[in-house]
Amino acid sequence: MTARLMNGKAVARTVRDEVAADVSTLVASGRPAPGLATVLVGDDPASEVYVRNKRRQCVEAGMADLHRHLPADITQSALKSVLDELATDPAVSGILLQLPVPKHLDTAALLARIPASKDVDGLTVANAGLLARGRVGLVPCTPGGVMRLLDEYDVALSGADAVVVGRSELVGRPMAQLLLQRDATVTQCHSRTKDLVAVCRRADVIVVAAGVPGIIGGDAVMPGATVIDVGIHRTPDGLIGDVRFDEVKSVAGLLTPVPGGVGPMTIAMLLANTVAAARALDERSVGA
Numbered sequence: 102m103t104a105r106l107m108n109g110k111a112v113a114r115t116v117r118d119e120v121a122a123d124v125s126t127l128v129a130s131g132r133p134a135p136g137l138a139t140v141l142v143g144d145d146p147a148s149e150v151y152v153r154n155k156r157r158q159c160v161e162a163g164m165a166d167l168h169r170h171l172p173a174d175i176t177q178s179a180l181k182s183v184l185d186e187l188a189t190d191p192a193v194s195g196i197l198l199q200l201p202v203p204k205h206l207d208t209a210a211l212l213a214r215i216p217a218s219k220d221v222d223g224l225t226v227a228n229a230g231l232l233a234r235g236r237v238g239l240v241p242c243t244p245g246g247v248m249r250l251l252d253e254y255d256v257a258l259s260g261a262d263a264v265v266v267g268r269s270e271l272v273g274r275p276m277a278q279l280l281l282q283r284d285a286t287v288t289q290c291h292s293r294t295k296d297l298v299a300v301c302r303r304a305d306v307i308v309v310a311a312g313v314p315g316i317i318g319g320d321a322v323m324p325g326a327t328v329i330d331v332g333i334h335r336t337p338d339g340l341i342g343d344v345r346f347d348e349v350k351s352v353a354g355l356l357t358p359v360p361g362g363v364g365p366m367t368i369a370m371l372l373a374n375t376v377a378a379a380r381a382l383d384e385r386s387v388g389a
């Protein structure tokens with residue numbers, strides 16, 4: 102068997118077109134264009150690329166780009182003040198603090214300054230709590246993008262055995278919650294899992310977000326399963342994922358490539374969350 106590749110670039114394009122149409126409708130009805138505040142601290146080259154792409158795609162979708170680039174040695178309290186200012190700025194619909202931040206900063210305390218209504222990354226405790234209760238909130242972008250990809254490729258989730266490899270707040274934990282909401286039987290694996298290969302081999306759907314290059318090979322995949330690779334690692338030979346692509350391609354039924362799979366969905370879903378946040382803020386101010 103050779104897996105069919107899931108084209109994240111194409112699906113992300115569709116999502117971005119939907120966002121641009123939604124923005125046009127908002128603006129045509131007299132509302133201000135949604136505004137996305139990206140906050141980048143320091144000069145990490147990968148983060149700079151991601152934020153540049155977020156800003157470009159935000160403008161292409163007709164939204165306002167409200168970027169802040171701050172020095173790597175900024176203090177916790179100065180950064181908190183910037184986030185507090187963005188939190189009360191009516192032009193800002195969504196706030197994104199690019200991660201990771203420099204080591205001297207306390208990420209959790211910084212995220213806590215972002216109001217849940219503007220948390221377009223879905224990383225605040227409030228939005229994580231809503232997700233855990235199966236209630237509507239802003240969903241983290243990468244797991245949200247994985248769900249959209251699974252739906253675009255008609256992957257059946259109700260009653261399916263799904264394995265999530267990884268338990269990060271950014272991907273693994275929200276991913277498991279989203280699959281559970283869709284009635285999958287979810288197993289979450291992590292660094293202490295006793296027999297990762299055996300657990301994965303039972304799965305209809307595997308989402309790998311371990312941050313370990315090539316951790317999942319062909320031996321861990323049931324023939325015909327859907328395999329989603331969230332990993333991105335830069336090597337001298339180019340980008341690779343958490344999945345050993347050539348091996349898994351000859352076993353799986355559907356597989357995301359790296360690059361061009363999950364990555365582009367992350368930014369597309371950020372834009373979708375920003376429009377959703379702008380709409381919700383607008384409805385609240387009308388209702389007030």
Ligand SMILES: Nc1nc2c(c(=O)[nH]1)N[C@@H](CN(C=O)c1ccc(C(=O)N[C@@H](CCC(=O)O)C(=O)O)cc1)CN2
Nearest residue numbers: 151198199200201222242243360361362364365367368
């Ligand atoms: N605040 C956040 N920080 C980080 C997040 C996040 O969702 N919110 N995710 C990652 C990085 N990330 C977005 O910020 C991101 C990663 C990868 C891609 C992407 O399009 N990847 C391409 C390859 C691009 C390349 O050459 O590197 C692909 O896979 O095709 C977009 C966004 C950590 N930080």
